[in-house]
Every structure is written in C-alpha cells, then in structure tokens.
Amino acid sequence: MTFIGKIWNVVRREVRIWVRRPVYIVGSVFVMAFCTVFYLTFLRDGVPSDVPIAVVDLDNSSTSREFCRQLDATQLGRVVRYDDFAPARADMQGGRVTSVCVIPDGFNRDIQAQRQPTVSIYINGLYFLGGSLAWKDLLTMVNLTGGAVQREVLRMQGVPESSIMGLLRPVDIDVHQIGNPTMNYGAYLANMMIPGMLQMVVIILLIYSLGTELKYGTGRHLLQSVDGDIYAAVSGKMALYTVLFTLIGWTIEVILYKWMHFPLAGRLGQMLLACFLLVLASEAVAVFIIGLVPVCRFALSIGALYSVLGLSLTGFTLPVEAMPAGLRGLALMYPLRYYYGMYVQVGVFGSGFGQWFFYVVMLMLFCFLPFLVMRRLGHAYEYLDYERN
Amino acid sequence: MKETYVKSWLKDALGIFNLELGRLLRDGGVMIIFIVAGFLYPILYNFVYRNGVLEDTPIAVVDDAGCTDSRRMIREMDATREIEIAYRCTDMEEARELFRDRRVNGIIYFPSDFGDRLANKETAVFSIYADMSSFLYYKNLLMGSEFVMLNEINGIKVERYRFDGLTDQQADASVNTVLYDDVNPYNRAFSYSIFLISAILMLIIQQVMFYGMSMSVGTMREENRSFASLPDTLRGRGVGRVVLGRGAVYWLIFMVIGIYVTTIVPAMFGFPQRGSFRDIMTLLAIFVTVCVFFCMTWSTLVTRRESAFILFLFMSPVCIFLTGCSWPTTAFPAFWKWFSYLFPSTFGCQAFIDLNTAGADLEIVAPQLKALCLQGMVYFALACGAVYVENFVLKRKGRIDEVRREVEGRIERRIGAEKIQI
Incomplete structure (x- = not known):
C-alpha cells in the first residue's frame, strides 16, 4: 500500500467516525460559527455609545x-x-x-x-x-x-x-491610529479572539480525535488500516482536520476582511496563509500533547489549560512586555503569538515578505513537534499500555 | 417502627451524599480538574496580569521643528510614566522603519512650522502615530502626549496673558476658568489586572465546577449508569433528595475552593480587598449554590466524559465578555443581554467586583443578589426536572422493553394459535 493509499484509508475511516459521532462536526463547525457570530455581533458598535x-x-x-x-x-x-x-x-x-x-x-x-x-x-x-x-x-x-x-x-x-x-488652544495633537483608524473595539478584539478560538478548537478536537483511539482501544485497528505506519495514521487524521479547519479559518478571514471590512493594510492572501499555518501549527501542538501524554483525559486537560491561557499570553490585550519575564518565554510557545505577529505586519502595517517571513518560519517550526513523539504515540496505539480513563 | 418523612428524607439525602462523594474522590480525572484548575488557575492568571500596567512604551520622535518648545515637550514626554523616547530620528522614513520592525510602538512628529506658529500665537499642531495592534500602546501614547500638551497649553497661555499685561493670578484665573479633580478610586492607574482578575476569579469557580461535574456525569453515562438514579425504596419519589444530596457534595468542595479563590488568592497577590469578609462569604454561598444547580442542569446534556471540553470550553472567554467588565452592559445588544442572564457568572462576577474591589456593601449589590436567587430557583427547578425526566426515561426504558417482549410473545402465541387452527 502506498503512503497516499494509507492516508486515504485513514481519511475514510475518520469520516465514518464523524458520521457516527456528531460531536466532531458540532465541536468544530458549530462552535466556530457561534464564536464568529458572538464576537462580531456582541461588539458590532465598535465603540460603546451612551x-x-x-x-x-x-x-x-x-x-x-x-x-x-x-x-x-x-x-x-x-x-x-x-x-x-x-x-x-x-x-x-x-x-x-x-x-x-x-x-x-x-x-x-x-x-x-x-x-x-x-x-x-x-x-x-x-x-x-x-x-x-x-x-x-x-x-x-x-x-x-x-x-x-x-x-x-x-x-x-x-x-x-x-x-x-x-x-x-496654542497646541493641538493630530492623532493617527495606524491599523484601526476608527478605533473600532470590535475589529480589534474579533481579529484576534476568533483565530484564538480556532487555535483552541483545533487543539482540543485533534487531541480528542487521537485520544479516543486510545480510550476505546481502537488504536490497533487504526494501525491495521495503515499497515502499522503511525506516520500515515497521524498524517491521515491531520490531513482531514487541516482541510476542515483551513476551510473554517478561511471563511472567517473572508468574513472579517471582506464582509465586515475590518481594516487590512496588506493582502487577504497573506492572512489566509497565516490562517493555514496557524491551523497546521496548532495541530502539531495537539499531536505533541497527546504523544507526550497518551491518556485521552489528561491530554485534553493539558490542551484545555494550554489553549485557554493562550488567549492572554498572545499579548494582544495586555502586551507581552508588561508580563513577568518568565511568562514572556511561555508566550513564545503559542502558534497564536506568531499569527498575531504576522497580523500586525500584514494587517496593521501592510509590510512585505521581508517583514513577516520570520513568523511564517516560526509557525512552520511547530510542525516538527510531532516527530518528537511519533514513536511514543505509535507504541501507545499498538500496546495500549496507558491508563484509558 | 415507622420513620417520619423528615428522618427518611435526611437518611436518603445522606446516602446519596456519601455515594456521590465517594464517586468523586475515586475519580482521579475529576479530582485533578478540581485541584489543579481550581487552585492553579487563579495563581496563573494573577501571574500573567501581575504588572497590569504597561509603562514606558518605546516611541520614536521626529523633530523637524527643532525649537526650544518642541525640545522641552519631548523631554517632558520622556519623563511621563507612559512614554519612553527610545529613538530620535532625522526623518519620518527612519521612524517608519523602526515602527515596522516593532522596535517602537508609536511615532511623534513635530512639523517644521511648529515653533513659528507658536511664536505667531497660532495653533501649533504636532502629530502622533499609534500602533493599534494593542489598544494599550495607543492609550499610552495618547495619554502621555496629552498630559504634556495640556500642561504646555497652560504654560503658554499664562505667558501670553502676562504679555498682555495681566498679573500672574489674573492670568491663571483667565486660563483655568474651571478646575477639575479627577479620582479613580477603585483602580487608580487603570490597571488591566485589577479589572480583569476580579471577573476571572469568580468565573473560575463556575467553569471548574461545570467541567468537573460534566466529566463525572459523562463517566457515569459511559458506564451505563445514571447520575439521577433514585433510591429504590422511594418508588419514584424523592427527586429533591437526589438534587440536594448530590449538590451538597459539590457545594462543600466549591465553598473550600471558593474561599481560597475569593479571599486567599487576592491576599497572596496584594490585590485590593475592600469588601467585608462577611459580605463576600454571603455572596460566595449564594453564588456557589446557584452554580451547583446551573451545572446540574447543563451537565445533563453531556453524554461522554470528555464532551464538555469539546462542546463548552469556548464558553469561558464568552462568559468573561458577558460579565460586562470590559464592554459595558449598557452597550450589549439585546439578545446577548438576555443570553448573559443564563449564567450565574454574569451576576456573580459583577457582585464580586463591586463588593471586593469597589468596597460596596450588600445593599448596593442587592440587584445582583436578587437575580442570583431567582436564577438559583429556576435552575433548581430545572435540575429537579432533569432528574425526573431522566428517571422517567429510564423507567420507561424498562417498560418499553417489557412491552416489546410481551408484544413479541403475543404475536408468537397468535401465530402459534393460528398454526393450530390450520
């Protein structure tokens, strides 16, 4: 069986799981739809009045x-x-x-x-x-x-x-708000809160998808469908979720910048690239967490703790410079932090490749994380020698 | 000997209490959530927002005017808490370069006619360019330069009036016709941590309880048991016993966590504690009670151990917004205002902010407390309803099976009978 064939097997198997258990679609499409609607309607006035x-x-x-x-x-x-x-x-x-x-x-x-x-x-x-x-x-x-x-x-x-x-009035100030000329609070928060929720949903759902195989002892069945090739098994799952979440993410980006017309100095394509890389990097983090702790429940708890804190540590509300030194290091461990960096360059300044390629590289570096735990995860799937609950 | 109603009620409730407590203590996953999340999260958030105030935002200055006034203003801006003049650039292109490299978060530009206009008694304008990627950069740049500007305006005006032959006092009186005294008593420096942590602390109690309880309910569902099973001797009555017996376990655990979160954590981080201990405990007792019924109601929707994380984790940040601590409640769209009434955290956080951080008393937060009590009653009824429905379905499941078997039996007999007839 070729590698592509194995991946196809996993994808078909995963789609069958989706059909049987609606939690995957509800947890991704519905949750993201709710978040998008919430942040866009809740803050729709931009600036509170009265x-x-x-x-x-x-x-x-x-x-x-x-x-x-x-x-x-x-x-x-x-x-x-x-x-x-x-x-x-x-x-x-x-x-x-x-x-x-x-x-x-x-x-x-x-x-x-x-x-x-x-x-x-x-x-x-x-x-x-x-x-x-x-x-x-x-x-x-x-x-x-x-x-x-x-x-x-x-x-x-x-x-x-x-x-x-x-x-x-002998002296006056001429104020220029770069990147958000109307001081739209909604645009400011939605631009980062919604991708932040996307990061959270990707991490949680992929951990769950990989973790349930351990929990219900179906890991061996998964491996059988790919001739024991753990790389194909994980790639297959990642491929399907990448497609799903990239589509969701791109829809959101289009809504933000084309439909809501939130200020974007650069090109939409660059934000779509950032969104795709955010999805990929978040998936890599999810695989890393479940590989490190191959117990569904533990991995989910860690994933939840990690991703909820990510919203604060990204520093789009209280900047990272104002946090204690130790936490600044922790902030580097979030894909969202680099997405934010890229958004600032593309959305606020409209800079070129030279200014934002660093963030692309950093997001791509996250993708090496799964390789560190692949053998461990394969072992766990094969022998199911961890606590299940 | 016949037991009185009260006696048997207490006995049953105690039995359910013991059962639930034992179940929770044996469930490592739930205990980890209670202990790690309940005890660690408040500390983590306090660390993240510890400083709370962004100081000395690096700014680049382009001084094309090069007059004494602009130089003095630049010095004064550098001296403010908000701004640090990190670079002095020769032209805007250089400053823009630094801005894009994010070495500075703003630019201040004095045009070449700045000094001339001041000398001509016209309005001299200088420009600021703020990075809006975080509103705090903008706030710092604007406040720093505005303080300096207001101060300068006064100085310049007094000087001009004196030039016209007024005495110092006359000049001051003509310039400052109306004085003002501004006080921000509860959050002097507009610290980010003081407003956010106040809301987060109470929310942690609600969310941790919800995830813990959902996990416990999900586990039971997975093991084909029900969280709502009534004692057999009651023959279907005694829903209240189940709800209150089970609820008491969570209530006790979360009063402990709650006391830690609302009183010890603030003390650990030197957070303002202006409310009286008695008032805060009253609020906590009410809030935890409502949270128990709230969690009992919503956790019935959870069918698997981990589902709560997948389906409800995204609600935590949403709940923070719904408390109204950042976006004012008066500006909520009507739908979201009603939606926010679903959560005890909306009223609990507001009441805690007012009591603990603003030093209000119970009378001032009475509207929130009343809302919480009303919410508690509704959720208690709903939690009872959930137990009742669950039992109804469970019992009917047995009956349905029975009926099915009976029908099958009849059909068999009928067919058998027909066979004989033939």
Missing part, C-alpha cells in the same frame, strides 16, 4: 444645566441626574453608572467672578472600557466649558475672532 454618567448638579444654574445638556449630547455619554452624592456613589460602586461628576454649588457665580470652581470627577475604573471612555468624555467637556468661558471673555475684550483660537 455610557451612563451620573451628574450631581448642586448649582442648578443655566451654566451647569447647559453643561449637562452638552455632556448628554456627546456620543459617548448619557447623563443620569442625581440630587445627592450618596446615591450616585452607590450606583457607581454597583456598576450601574460609570462615573460621577459633581458640579459644586456656586459654579456659575464662581465662573463669572473668575474664582475658579472645581468640578469633581469620580470614575469606576473596574468596568474598564466604560470607565475610561466616561473619563475621557468628562475631561473633554470640562475643558470645553472652560474654553467657552475664555472665548466669551476674549470676545468682550475685543480680541479679533481670527486670533482667538490661537489663544484658546
């Missing part, structure tokens, strides 16, 4: 009311009025409002008399995005209020309109 901001207006003057109206009119904020500080603080502590803004008594009077009233701003930084956005919104509004007052004063002094802006 986060609740509590305002305790102790002044109730025309200026303070105008301040509230303006704050309410911003896209980010929605004003919730309170008469007293205590209930506002309680609601902030309970996470029902993101921040509290206290306008002091005599706010208007003090502004008119140039006595510099102080607005107090309290933020709940535990609800991260809501808190930081409310903070930004409030600071902008306070600065604008100050600016409006100054403008009136300057106008009264007879300063020409053309030079007022220079006096009000």
Whole structure:
C-alpha cells in the first residue's frame, strides 16, 4: 500500500467516525460559527455609545444645566441626574453608572467672578472600557466649558475672532491610529479572539480525535488500516482536520476582511496563509500533547489549560512586555503569538515578505513537534499500555 | 417502627451524599480538574496580569521643528510614566522603519512650522502615530502626549496673558476658568489586572465546577449508569433528595475552593480587598449554590466524559465578555443581554467586583443578589426536572422493553394459535 493509499484509508475511516459521532462536526463547525457570530455581533458598535454618567448638579444654574445638556449630547455619554452624592456613589460602586461628576454649588457665580470652581470627577475604573471612555468624555467637556468661558471673555475684550483660537488652544495633537483608524473595539478584539478560538478548537478536537483511539482501544485497528505506519495514521487524521479547519479559518478571514471590512493594510492572501499555518501549527501542538501524554483525559486537560491561557499570553490585550519575564518565554510557545505577529505586519502595517517571513518560519517550526513523539504515540496505539480513563 | 418523612428524607439525602462523594474522590480525572484548575488557575492568571500596567512604551520622535518648545515637550514626554523616547530620528522614513520592525510602538512628529506658529500665537499642531495592534500602546501614547500638551497649553497661555499685561493670578484665573479633580478610586492607574482578575476569579469557580461535574456525569453515562438514579425504596419519589444530596457534595468542595479563590488568592497577590469578609462569604454561598444547580442542569446534556471540553470550553472567554467588565452592559445588544442572564457568572462576577474591589456593601449589590436567587430557583427547578425526566426515561426504558417482549410473545402465541387452527 502506498503512503497516499494509507492516508486515504485513514481519511475514510475518520469520516465514518464523524458520521457516527456528531460531536466532531458540532465541536468544530458549530462552535466556530457561534464564536464568529458572538464576537462580531456582541461588539458590532465598535465603540460603546451612551455610557451612563451620573451628574450631581448642586448649582442648578443655566451654566451647569447647559453643561449637562452638552455632556448628554456627546456620543459617548448619557447623563443620569442625581440630587445627592450618596446615591450616585452607590450606583457607581454597583456598576450601574460609570462615573460621577459633581458640579459644586456656586459654579456659575464662581465662573463669572473668575474664582475658579472645581468640578469633581469620580470614575469606576473596574468596568474598564466604560470607565475610561466616561473619563475621557468628562475631561473633554470640562475643558470645553472652560474654553467657552475664555472665548466669551476674549470676545468682550475685543480680541479679533481670527486670533482667538490661537489663544484658546496654542497646541493641538493630530492623532493617527495606524491599523484601526476608527478605533473600532470590535475589529480589534474579533481579529484576534476568533483565530484564538480556532487555535483552541483545533487543539482540543485533534487531541480528542487521537485520544479516543486510545480510550476505546481502537488504536490497533487504526494501525491495521495503515499497515502499522503511525506516520500515515497521524498524517491521515491531520490531513482531514487541516482541510476542515483551513476551510473554517478561511471563511472567517473572508468574513472579517471582506464582509465586515475590518481594516487590512496588506493582502487577504497573506492572512489566509497565516490562517493555514496557524491551523497546521496548532495541530502539531495537539499531536505533541497527546504523544507526550497518551491518556485521552489528561491530554485534553493539558490542551484545555494550554489553549485557554493562550488567549492572554498572545499579548494582544495586555502586551507581552508588561508580563513577568518568565511568562514572556511561555508566550513564545503559542502558534497564536506568531499569527498575531504576522497580523500586525500584514494587517496593521501592510509590510512585505521581508517583514513577516520570520513568523511564517516560526509557525512552520511547530510542525516538527510531532516527530518528537511519533514513536511514543505509535507504541501507545499498538500496546495500549496507558491508563484509558 | 415507622420513620417520619423528615428522618427518611435526611437518611436518603445522606446516602446519596456519601455515594456521590465517594464517586468523586475515586475519580482521579475529576479530582485533578478540581485541584489543579481550581487552585492553579487563579495563581496563573494573577501571574500573567501581575504588572497590569504597561509603562514606558518605546516611541520614536521626529523633530523637524527643532525649537526650544518642541525640545522641552519631548523631554517632558520622556519623563511621563507612559512614554519612553527610545529613538530620535532625522526623518519620518527612519521612524517608519523602526515602527515596522516593532522596535517602537508609536511615532511623534513635530512639523517644521511648529515653533513659528507658536511664536505667531497660532495653533501649533504636532502629530502622533499609534500602533493599534494593542489598544494599550495607543492609550499610552495618547495619554502621555496629552498630559504634556495640556500642561504646555497652560504654560503658554499664562505667558501670553502676562504679555498682555495681566498679573500672574489674573492670568491663571483667565486660563483655568474651571478646575477639575479627577479620582479613580477603585483602580487608580487603570490597571488591566485589577479589572480583569476580579471577573476571572469568580468565573473560575463556575467553569471548574461545570467541567468537573460534566466529566463525572459523562463517566457515569459511559458506564451505563445514571447520575439521577433514585433510591429504590422511594418508588419514584424523592427527586429533591437526589438534587440536594448530590449538590451538597459539590457545594462543600466549591465553598473550600471558593474561599481560597475569593479571599486567599487576592491576599497572596496584594490585590485590593475592600469588601467585608462577611459580605463576600454571603455572596460566595449564594453564588456557589446557584452554580451547583446551573451545572446540574447543563451537565445533563453531556453524554461522554470528555464532551464538555469539546462542546463548552469556548464558553469561558464568552462568559468573561458577558460579565460586562470590559464592554459595558449598557452597550450589549439585546439578545446577548438576555443570553448573559443564563449564567450565574454574569451576576456573580459583577457582585464580586463591586463588593471586593469597589468596597460596596450588600445593599448596593442587592440587584445582583436578587437575580442570583431567582436564577438559583429556576435552575433548581430545572435540575429537579432533569432528574425526573431522566428517571422517567429510564423507567420507561424498562417498560418499553417489557412491552416489546410481551408484544413479541403475543404475536408468537397468535401465530402459534393460528398454526393450530390450520
């Protein structure tokens, strides 16, 4: 039997298993579909709007009311009025409002008399995005209020309109957000969360597929179908799962960059390559884990622990530089880390081959992992001399 | 001697409790999940997010202005916590090169007319280019340069007003017409770890219990037993005994893990612990109870030992988002808002964040506690229902077999009878 023939045998055998046990298709297609729908619909607004901001207006003057109206009119904020500080603080502590803004008594009077009233701003930084956005919104509004007052004063002094802006705002920043110009939080997270879930699903499902042969003692049957060639057995399984997961992954990439139009500076083909290599490298990790620990349950537990931590260790939320030194080394052990590196080069900078080939090489290096454990896995299939459960 | 209802109830529940406890203790796989995941995961996550704050993001500067103002601003930016001026480049091309090699995560550019515009009392603009591959790079670059800009604006404005003949105090009063005091009392530095770990800790309890219980249920199913078998003497009654007897085992184990996770782990890592111990224990007791019924309900769907990993592992990150700790709950699409009500973690995490990290009291988290209690009642009913259905099916399976045998027998006899007739 040729090598290709053996692989064909394994593929046919695996497809029969899929038909008998729907968990494989549910665990791959359904799970990935759910994740894609979740991350794309949950964060569909890109930037949250109308986060609740509590305002305790102790002044109730025309200026303070105008301040509230303006704050309410911003896209980010929605004003919730309170008469007293205590209930506002309680609601902030309970996470029902993101921040509290206290306008002091005599706010208007003090502004008119140039006595510099102080607005107090309290933020709940535990609800991260809501808190930081409310903070930004409030600071902008306070600065604008100050600016409006100054403008009136300057106008009264007879300063020409053309030079007022220079006096009000002598320095300004022109902000360029490279790779995500609209600051779309959904694009930022979905770009990495969904491939992260793909890595997780590939690892778990392939470990399970290889592990059940051990658990139900069908390893020998698998080997018989390939004349005892463990390389053909594993390659056959990997071939089928590579096709399945690459198709899923490519569908996702097309949805992200063609359908949702998330920013992509480089070419889609390069992301498809990255996705294919991510699938391959994750499969290699799965084979390595089950080969190292040829007990289905143990291998799955290790795979689960490994892949869940991978989402954090990739460093697309909290960058790896901010992690303790020991964990930076651990971060190198994840295919997703290199996928992320490639995404940054392709998606954010639109760089050429010279900039991203390193990540391709690293992802390909993962593919050598299975060779280290192949004999061990073959032995386990042949003799089934490990604990089954 | 006739036993009272209460006495027999307790006896049966205790019997089921002992049975389940023995089963769990003998199952190495489940114990490993409970111990390794329950005890190790909180520590691992604390390590990953230990620093929590990204400091000194490397930035390249291109200073085409070369005036005293731009040089001073660059020095001030370098001095902020957020930014480190790692490279001073002669032109944008050089900076872009460093940016692409990821040696810097942002560029600050002062155009050549920056100094002139300041001297002419116009608005001088400088540009920043932020790497959006992680929002924290952007946040650092923006905050660092904005702090410096606001500070500079004040200085420059005061200077200009003084130039117009105002005294220092008059100038300050005209520039800073409204002052503000901003406080971020619960998370002073907007630390990534403080907001995320608070949510993760509670979620770990729910997820570990779910995987453990599913594994145990799956094992029994594989061995052709059922998690729901009622004591024979009860003749089909006593669903509550099974649910509460079994639940008590998990409740006890997870109260231990829960106390460790909610009080010892934060103390180990110097995490804020502002709530009172009594309040946190109250929350924990309610949360663990709801989790037990939640896990009992959903684990009935699991037919094999390992299925839970394949079918539900992806829910852990989803649950984190559903707690609302990052994306605010007010911005949830309606469907996902309702979906989040399915999980005890949604309310449990929120209540824990408020109690432990924000130092609230039980009165403030009352809405979450009420929601948890309601959830607990619904899931208790569902868990009972699941046991009832399981028993119903099991019993009917026996009956179905009986009926089938009877029918077969009748047909045989009929055929036999017909044979005789012939």
